[in-house]
Amino acid sequence: MVDPSLLNYVLPVVLGVYGLAYSIYSIVVLRGPTVPDMVLALDVMTVDLIIIYLLIALYYESPMLAIGAIPLASWILLLDFVVAKYLLEVRKK
Amino acid sequence: MIDVLLFVLGSSLMVLSAVLSLIGAVGFLRFRNFFLRLHSATVGSIGGGVYGLVGLALLTLSLDVPGYLKYYIFGVAIVSAALVVFASPTGSHILSRAAYRSGEAAPRPLIRDKLKEAGLE
Amino acid sequence: MTPVIILLLSAFSAVMALIATIKIVYERDVLKAIIISGVESLFYSIILASFLAPDLLIAYIAVGLGLNSAILLYALRGGERYEE
């Protein structure tokens, strides 16, 4: 079995790089020129946020904080579907 | 012995996945068109998400912590990875189809539009 | 004691939520406003996760990210998209 104190070398580096990517995606979502760009960046940002949840749960050593990842992962498809349906229906009108 | 191997494999997968996620984020800033940004979205979601979730599951399995914490995070990471593999390419495909057909994002440096020639617009 | 890096991440999320609200107020396209409100719920959910509220996190993700955007887009389908 590996000593859990080894995590102190791995977790801050990974969490820092993921936080940097998360901030760049949030700037893209706020700035993006067209609507599909913003929805696409929101998808990738959701995937990053799942890993950030699991890393926070590993930091606090509490399994209750990790359960939020599964509803977040299953709602990725919904916003794409709704926005695509809105765009096609407005064009047809 | 197998635990040290799992720990090294998992942590190297996580570092690789973090770097891939950063590359995808920079690609979102540098590309100039929506249909080009789909490539960097694929790098960011599959390379940056699924590899990291599998690496996190392997890394958690090798730690010396109580069992209910270890197996809980392992199961959540595997299920989330399966959901992301299923849902992310489907969403990108639906979105790009709607963006082309509604004229919301036009492919700007366009040489020849074969979809319009075939009458499938 | 709460680690500093998690507090730093949640402080960044709170400031970005403030900027997103100001952008929603001065945005002419209402469809973009709805999508930015979805991003705002992501920012608030990371604050809830780092301030130790797991039961709240489950209810808030299921309601705030998916259902609110779908219901607001259904309401937008009845009228015009741009605001004069």
Add this chain to the structure above:
Amino acid sequence: MIAEALFYLIVFAVGVTIGVSIYGIIVRPHIVKKLVLLTILTDAANVMAVLFGYYLRAISPPVYPGGSLEDFAFPSSAQLREFSSISVDPIPQVLIVTAIVIGLAELIFLSLVAYNIGVNYKTLMINKLEVEEE
């Protein structure tokens, strides 16, 4: 020191968000934008209530850890007192779980009203609505 400064920064940002969203509800004329800002107001108020029940020394959510039967299922009074010194306050979180669901029901009702306004009057701007005189 730096942790307290970051915590006060978060409280300040959430408070300013509440003020900006109230300003937007009053000023902007589009009905759907009013609904968007109303959801943001609800969410910011919920997060503010969570911040009130948080201590900087806390490292555990307000759920007593399960596990093996003889250790955790029947805790003594001293064990409970020790647990409550490292966890956050559960009362605001219990209140907010009902507030989220009530906010969803209210949003469904108001968006149905907005959809019917848009279908019947052909517009969603409040300053263009005109009632036909008999």
